Amino acid sequence: MSSSITILTGASRGIGAAIAEQLLLPDSVLLCISRHASDALAAKAAGVPMRLEQWKRDLADPVSVAEQIELWLGAFDPARCDAVTLINNAGVLARVGPLDASTNAELSVVLRVGLEAAMLLTAAFLRATLGWRAREQGHCKVLNISSGLGRRPMAASAAYCAVKAGMDHFSRAVALDEAHRGSGAKIVALAPGVIDTDMQVHLRAADSSGFPEQHVFMDLQSQGQLATPHDAAARVLAYLRRDDFGSTPVADIRE
């Protein structure tokens, strides 16, 4: 029952919910981690011969979640696992505006959920899967859902830009570590395009006085240029399944 194992954060809505739905595959194990569980996902999984677990956890407290993941992976028989994947998708926008418009607590949550949790979960995942057959065969993958805003700065989103730039650069460095020790794990930070989710609603609803580029997000929606979560998820998963996954540690789905 464990030919493929996937751990996915931020699966309760948005892109993550669509990715989770498309990972409800026979003979697979899917562990979803968000503060909320999805009843709709559970209902869909009920008709598929697979194992779905939904952990309600706050990734702003990532140390305990990373420890639990390491223990959870340790309970599997690596000989029965053909592929093992971690998708760090959960992310938060701070209050849109200049850095000092957010409280320290708000900024801390953005950094912890978007970057600290992604790094700690990646470390736990790599420790737990060391020596697994899937890893030696190149089927051990970490996919970090990044953003174009990790590569170009935008006013009113300093914390978010920093999180995504950090995600890109830690992915580059981990890729070098994995190449150096030849253990077979592959990692990519992938920008998924612009998608019609709560995050875009949050940007369009923000106070425009401190947000000079808000019109860009308004225009993308009014011109029908936002991808649906379903289509974005399909493209992300197609990227994950590419034979050359990992050859470029920082990538953009639109390239």
Ligand SMILES: NC(=O)c1ccc[n+]([C@@H]2O[C@H](COP(=O)([O-])OP(=O)(O)OC[C@H]3O[C@@H](n4cnc5c(N)ncnc54)[C@H](OP(=O)(O)O)[C@@H]3O)[C@@H](O)[C@H]2O)c1
């Ligand atoms: N939408 C876009 O246009 C776009 C563009 C570029 C990159 N991205 C990236 O794509 C990823 C998904 O974005 P999205 O648009 O789907 O966002 P979203 O609709 O706001 O969903 C965010 C997900 O993250 C989870 N999450 C937030 N805070 C959490 C916490 N403290 N602990 C655990 N989980 C938490 C949420 O679950 P709970 O609320 O249940 O905890 C939810 O499942 C993010 O990394 C985002 O930066 C999005």
